[in-house]
Every structure is written in structure tokens, then in C-alpha cells.
Amino acid sequence: MTNARYVSLLKKLSKLKTNILNKDFLLTWERSDDEINAVTLVAEILKEMHKEGRSIRVFDTGLAISIFRDKSTRTRFSFASAVNALGLGLSELDEEKSQVAHGETVRETANMISFLAEVIGIRDDMFLGEGNKYMREVGSAVQDGFDNGVLHRRPSVINLQCDVDHPTQALADLMQLRSHFGSLQNLRGKKIAMTWAYSPSYGKPLSVPQGIIGLMTRFGMDVTLAYPPGYDLIPEVVDVARKNARADNGRFEIVDRMEEAFANADIVYPKSWAPYQVMQRRTELLNKNDKAGLVELEKECLANNARYKSWECDENKMKLTTKGEALYMHCLPADISGVSCAQGEVSKSVFEKYRLATYAEAGFKPFVIAAIVFLTRIQNPAKRLDILMNKRRQRG
């Protein structure tokens, strides 16, 4: 990063008004434009400093806690990498090893683990209506603990994927677009196709498409959501997207053909998800522990999926996009036809063409998380970054 670039980013950052210190980061649409911009600026600075071998450590000690209620590789390592780079130690709350399973209330546990904690990263995306609620319970519990003198600091809860949003993914995706098109300003008028795609698997969360339509509608983009009949997203999030688009002179449209979404798209994001209604029934069946019902639902859902095998991002559909060269995006891992499954979300040749681009997209995530930790924990972030930069301390 040139010094001029650095000075310019820092100047922009210092002009933004953020109210995020010691707060939670749960949904991008709860955060102001300035706060979203701040995340991108800090993420870029931290990423560039890391690339140059510099230390971005701002904590001497302190705990970052992660709670993963679902399997995870990339988000787990992104969080681990980010908190390590900032100087925090990582402790995972493994609900199997802890007594949480033994009737402890969330309120109590949240305080018990937080006496020396700075951040709590949570992934809980399995059940509709549950994950985000749980994060808010944790946030409110530590707020209560702090207000009553139990906790010295009020740790920030960071959403590492819930049933509603996947903010660190959506922000990493935004960083990728910002990098690809040169600036957030340049996104204005660009068409992004967030479309359902066929997958032989079942029960994929809605949080990625919801995160994309909830965030990308804020930059004057033309956001087209496409899915087969019945594969709706949570209505409230669709409303958020509509409202965003109106407020920012962008467009938001829902269509039911992949080809229509791809037409003249500058960016395509083909990704499978389970229908909202199926996820709701699944949550009810899980709560009732109705195993036969779950088996039946999975069968039904896979059969329904199979009707839409043509929803694959292949070379023909890519030709429909702007100059046939839209940017392909995916949160990974993708279901690649002939590679990870017989038929899936994307053809082998399209994926291979954009494989490195999707890796680069994922590479923003650790720095997005680091930026969120930075902004939620550090007073006067612009000043602190300047101090860091001037120290010229190398990592190794």
C-alpha cells in the first residue's frame, strides 16, 4: 500500500461517525452506512499491513470466545486468525465438554465465560428463528452483567452466521466487489444476480443469500434475486432489501428464472438454499424430535430440488452476462458438477475459471472479522491505526 493510499483511507475513516464501540455486530442492516464503510476501510488497512509483514496487534492479552453450533472450517479459521493477529487468545466453548447441556441458562453461562473476554463470535445457523435470537440473548446477558458490575468490560457479540444473516461473509463479498470494481462508488448501477442453484444436499442455510440482498442493496446496485417457486427467503429480510434499494436509488427484483437473473449481470452468485417453509417445518420437527417426519421432509425436499437440476451456473448461462464475463462469486465450498457431486451449483469449467477469485473472496474474511473486532473494541480506531502503522513493527 502506498503511503498516499494509506493516508487517504485513514482520512476517510476519521470522518466517519460510528457508534459501534462495545456493541454487538449481528446484522449488517442494523449498522449505518458509515459503520459499514468503516469496516471496509479498516479491513483494507489491516489486510495491506498484513501483506507487508507488519504487526496489527493491538491487544496485549484478552480472550476471544467462539461458539460454533455447526461444523465450520473457513469461518472458524478466519475468526481464529483474526483474533490471533490482534493479540487475543482464543477459547472455544464446546457445548459437549461444558455443562451448558446440563441445564445452565444462557444468561448465566454468558457471564461465566466473559470475565476477561473482549469478543464472543457465534455461529448458530441451523434453526430458523433460533440463531439470531440466541446471539441477542448472549448480548443482553453480558450487557446486564456489565451494567451490574459483574463484568469489567462488555464483550461484543459477533455474528459468525445465523439463521438471518451472515454478515462477515457478506462483508467479505463486498470487499471482493470493492476490490474488483475499484471502489464502493463504482458498484452503483452494477447488476448482481443472487440466484438459487441446484444442489443434491439438503438444508443449506438461507443466511448467505439473505446477507447478500440485505447488504448489496445499499450501494445503488441492481440486485436480482432468482429462485424456483417455493424457495422463498425470510419475508422480513426481503422487505429490508426492498427498503434499502428504494432508499439508495438502487433496484431490487425477484424473478423465477436463473437465465433472467444472469442477463446482463455484472456479478453472479449462484448458491443453493433450502426453502424458508422447509426450514420452518424442519425446525418444528427437530423441536419435536420427530425423526420419521425429518426423514420424510428430507426426501420430499430432495425430490423437489431434483426438479430444478437445470439451475446450474454453466458456460451457456455465463454467456448471458455482461460481455459473458460477470464476476462469479461463492462463499465456498461450492457443489461443483463432476467434482464434488454428479450435478451441482456450478459447472466444472466455470468454477475452475473463477476458482482463484473465490479464494481471494474468502481471503477478505479474516480481515473483515479483524476490522469488526477493531471497531467494536478500540476507542478512536483511526488514531490507533496510525500509531500501529508508525510503529513499523514486523510480525516475525
Add this chain to the structure above:
Amino acid sequence: MTNARYVSLLKKLSKLKTNILNKDFLLTWERSDDEINAVTLVAEILKEMHKEGRSIRVFDTGLAISIFRDKSTRTRFSFASAVNALGLGLSELDEEKSQVAHGETVRETANMISFLAEVIGIRDDMFLGEGNKYMREVGSAVQDGFDNGVLHRRPSVINLQCDVDHPTQALADLMQLRSHFGSLQNLRGKKIAMTWAYSPSYGKPLSVPQGIIGLMTRFGMDVTLAYPPGYDLIPEVVDVARKNARADNGRFEIVDRMEEAFANADIVYPKSWAPYQVMQRRTELLNKNDKAGLVELEKECLANNARYKSWECDENKMKLTTKGEALYMHCLPADISGVSCAQGEVSKSVFEKYRLATYAEAGFKPFVIAAIVFLTRIQNPAKRLDILMNKRRQRG
């Protein structure tokens, strides 16, 4: 913390005679009054420094090892928080992932994991006669390794709960009393009721009540232990409590009615445990892998518990205490009637009144553990604390 308070604590600390460097910390009654006092002084200083945002880091690098042979949330995070705050890295010995299960002797494993270790925290409270013995085996193994030049440093073994004592809990409880009544001196003559309470669960360890009677009898307190017929503690620990009380002009008494213990009590600690004899039979059955016998014992024990459902800490019993306002204590999680179980150790209204107090009580534990690590690893702790304080280094 005012500077005057700090200077006064440090002055007291520097006058204490401790012989604890590179030693284990296994039972509070093996440590002198000066050593117990030193733990409380260092814990207070570290807690206050943490509250002020200061760094209490004294290690550049080094390993803290934890061995948890039972589920744990609060003790696990207390240990993780404490060692992180002091600058150590945490490595957990997971006996399922390691080869310990494959016939390695304790002696060998203890040395193999300790080449760069500073402390080994162990929780092993499941089997009577086993946990504390295991900790001593580990301590003697690393002593042997150090004496023979295998280890550069002799790591300290810290008891994070065994079959006999739960010293970090009892010391956190002591910190809570010290804070509530103003000083350890003020505890003289105060009545604490350590009483059994009904729980629908089975096999709760004896270490908390044993830890309380083993420690609180050293401060001139009036310690009353109450339990239904048959719910005895380990006789040797009861002897320790008697001896302590005699030596320190305190009182130690055993009664068989909760009400009698509560009468004019300044502090109440109602907590379930399994009878000593049941734990002994359970250990034998487990060693024989007698599953039918274990099921039978659990049934028998729960049936016996059920005879004492009236042993609940409720508002009526609280009225018997000094001004009806005794301090309620619990190591958490408590079995709260109508919350975590139909009927349990404490009524909902009593628990809710003291909920934040129990959280504060738990909040001392990370700093008690940090103080024990500090005192067992750092030469000249008073001088080292003064250096830390004068550095005025912030954590983040």
C-alpha cells in the same frame, strides 16, 4: 483502586512468608495462613488492575496445560482466562485424542507434556480416592523429571477440583466474603451455614462443601455443616475443619436440620452432594464396570434424596438468618426450583435476589487462579507486581 489501597495491599504482601514457588497447589489446608492471605492480596490486585484496563502479563511465552476429566464451563474458562491474562498459551490434554488411553503411565506422560510448561491445571473429581491421588502422581512425576534434568522448569500442579477439595472455588468464595464483609478480619465470629440441599440429580461431588469447611474454619468463623442422616463428608476433611476451628478460636458444628444451620447465619451455602458412602460404592462399581449395580445405586440414591425435598433454601428459611438478610452463596450452576428443575436446592425468588451476587462470587475465580499461578511461578511477587503497576501498560 486508589494508590493508597494498592500501596497498603502490596505492603501486606511483602511481609508475608510464603514457600510456594514452583510448588503445587492442591489443598488449602496444606498452605499456611500467610500463603492463603497472599493469594487473596494478589487476586485483589490483579482483579483491580484488570478492571482498570491494565495488563497483568508477566510471561512472554510458556505453556499452561489443562486436564479436565469431567465436563466444565466456568472452571475451564476461568483457567483459560487467567493463564491468557498472564501471557501463557493454553494446551488441553484431551485424553481421547492422546495416547494416554493406550497404556502410557502417568509418570511418563506428565514429563512428555511438560518440557515447556509452567502450570498444569487438573480437574478430576469423579472418583473418591482418585482425583487428588492423580494430581500428586503428576506433581511427583514432574518433580522427578526436574530433579533428573529432564525438565528445565518444574511446573506447578493446580487443583481445579478433585475428590477432596476445590481450592480455587473455596478461595473465590473467600474473596466474596472478604469483599462483602470488608476484610478477612471482619469474618471473625460470622456464622456460615454450609448445608446440604435437595437436588433431583445424583453423584454431585463432595469437594465444594469440603473445600468450604476446610477453608472457612481458619478465619475464626462459626461454621455449621448441616446434612440429612447418611450424607456424610470424607471423615478426614471433617477432622481438618475441627482442627482448624480449635486452632483459630472459631467454631465448627455438624447438625442435621437445615433450619438449625440457618438460624442466625450471616452466610448460607445450600448445595447438594452425594453421600460419601454412596460415592465410595459408586467408585467400586465403576472400577468393576458393574452397570447393573450402578443403575441400582443411582435409583436407590435418588429415592433417598427424595426423602429430603424439604431441604430447599426458600424465603421462610432465609427469614431465620441474621436480620433475614444472610448472604446466599453458590458455586453455580444451582438447581433452582421451577427454573432448572421442578424442585431443587433453592427457590426461584431467593436465587433471583442473590443472582448477581453469585455471579460476582464466580468472578473472583479467574483472579484467584491467576494469583496462584503468579505466586507459584514468579520470584518475589510483590516486587513483580510493583514493576507491572509502574509500567502502566494497557491491555488493549
Add this chain to the structure above:
Amino acid sequence: MTNARYVSLLKKLSKLKTNILNKDFLLTWERSDDEINAVTLVAEILKEMHKEGRSIRVFDTGLAISIFRDKSTRTRFSFASAVNALGLGLSELDEEKSQVAHGETVRETANMISFLAEVIGIRDDMFLGEGNKYMREVGSAVQDGFDNGVLHRRPSVINLQCDVDHPTQALADLMQLRSHFGSLQNLRGKKIAMTWAYSPSYGKPLSVPQGIIGLMTRFGMDVTLAYPPGYDLIPEVVDVARKNARADNGRFEIVDRMEEAFANADIVYPKSWAPYQVMQRRTELLNKNDKAGLVELEKECLANNARYKSWECDENKMKLTTKGEALYMHCLPADISGVSCAQGEVSKSVFEKYRLATYAEAGFKPFVIAAIVFLTRIQNPAKRLDILMNKRRQRG
């Protein structure tokens, strides 16, 4: 360490030509003599600095990743200790908790976890033809990621035991010999007996004996490999040993009697392993998930093992060695007759005589790993060690 010793080691180090920066460390025979020497010099310096309580921290932050595809205690803690001492944070890729099991390719996962990684330590020794291959896939994936701008740094893959070699063990063993005989030079002409020994267990990997014959043949030693008919090692590794011995004027010989190997040996390394052909059949059966076949193979193999119960390192055999005082070595845990099994690799009295020596042998491993990390990550290691030494920073 005297200053003279330190200066002499550093001078030697600075004269060595190494080409190991940002490279992988997979097989000792892929690394030049200078590189092997460099590992021993850096390991000695780091170990002595640690003994003196000095900090050997060179990283401010950064991630070390471990992937253990088999149970492990000592290697796991050696790696954890080494990376902590150098200042890296440790994150374990637990394949059960991650989505690796769900169809992610190695190439993708390797990049996804490596955005802020310095080293990736891998243990994968279960299947012939698999472990080393997997490590190379990871290495090539991160090289690809680095070359294409996905990764800021190219992490080094470190072999923590594969199907072919166990380089950190073999190098720790070399450090033990270097320490015992005074120098690598003094190893010239010494006879080491790497012999099979009886064990009641089945399926022990070949990597330790292969590592020993692949490394010790490089120092002019007289390496004798002994095993019963059929217990062959991988032919390619035996060829490496032959070639090494020829190139360095040493000797390499295979015999079929333990006594013949022990005769006039200066060092004995009796250790069980499964025959190469059995491991091959086992890998095939595992790939076919042929459970009946696996049970049959285990039965057959144990029956065959039982024909060689006399292959035990006992006092009588030790008398055959030079002055009856050969150095006994083992990677631990050993199968000790009458201790960990009825009859095993070594008699109780022989093991007890050398028990502390085997602990000391194991004690080199964390520093060997630290040296490999140091050499693969740090530019100009001699200069960096000198800076470290002159800082005189204490660890705690």
C-alpha cells in the same frame, strides 16, 4: 551455555548454506547435510536459551496449524510447545468439526485455513502411500495459493509423522546421540542397531525405523537393521539408507537376528512395527471398508508376531553390546514387559535403567520442531538468533 559455546555454534551456523526458507520439511533425505546440521545447531541454541529462562520468541503474532489424523500426545505437545515459544498461536484443524469431511478438496481447504498461517504441522501415518502424499498436496496447494496472490505468505508444511518418515523424531534422536557422544563427528564408526521387537499390538507404523535408517546412515555410522522374515520396510527407504551409507563411507546392513544386530552395538533402538506387506494389505482393506478382512488380517498378523516373542531387548542381549553399555533408545511409549503388557519390546529392568535417557531423548523434540519452524520461516537465522540472545529477554 557458555558464551564461547554459543559463539562457536553461531559461527558454524552462519557458514552453512541452506535453502529452506518458506519450504516444507517432509523427509530428512530431501534436506542437505548443511540443512540437517543447521537444525541441530539451532535446536541446541534454542534449548539452551530455554533452559536459562530466556525468551526465544520471534513472532509477534501468526498462526501455526496442526492436523492430527491419528492420536498423539508427545508430538502434539511438542508442536504446541514449540510454536508457543516462538510466539505463534495454535489452531487445530479438527476434521470432525470442520467441513473437510463434507467433500471439500484438500487444495481448497489448505488455502482457506492459511490466510494468516506460518506453518502447518501434519501427522498422517495410518495408511501406506497416503500420509506423505497428503502433505505434498497441502504444500503444493499453498504454493499455488501464494503464487497466485491468494496467500500473503507461503506457510511451511512440517511432517509430524507420515507413512514414510518421522523427521522430528529422527532428528530428536540425532540430538540425543550428538549430546551423548559429544558431537556429530563422534558418531562416525559407531554401530547403531535399529531392530524390530516383539509387541502384542498390531499396525504400528514404519516411520520410526525408516526415519532412523534414512538419517543415521548420513553420519558415517554403522547402521544395522534387524527384523524377522517378512517384516520388511518400504524398499525405497531401504535404498535411501544404502545410498547414504555408500556416499558417507558408513555401513548399512540388514540381518535377521536381534542378537547379531546387538553384537558390539554402541546404540540399540528396539521397536516394533508392522510388516510393510501387512500395512499395504491393511490400506487396501480399509479403502474397501472390508471389516471381515481387517479382523482376519489383524489375527494373522498378531499370530505371526507371536512367533517372535524372543525379540525382546533384555539384559542378556544388552550384554552383547559394546561393554554391555550401549545407549538404549525409544520414541516412547515402549511396550515394557510386565509393565504395559505381559511381554513386549523391552524388559522392565533394561527400560528402567534407561528411562530417564528416553525422557531426555523426547525432550529434544520441541526444540527440533522449533528449529525447523525457525529455519523455514526466519530470514538470516544466525543474525536473528544473535539479536534474540543480545536482547536478554526473560520468558517470565
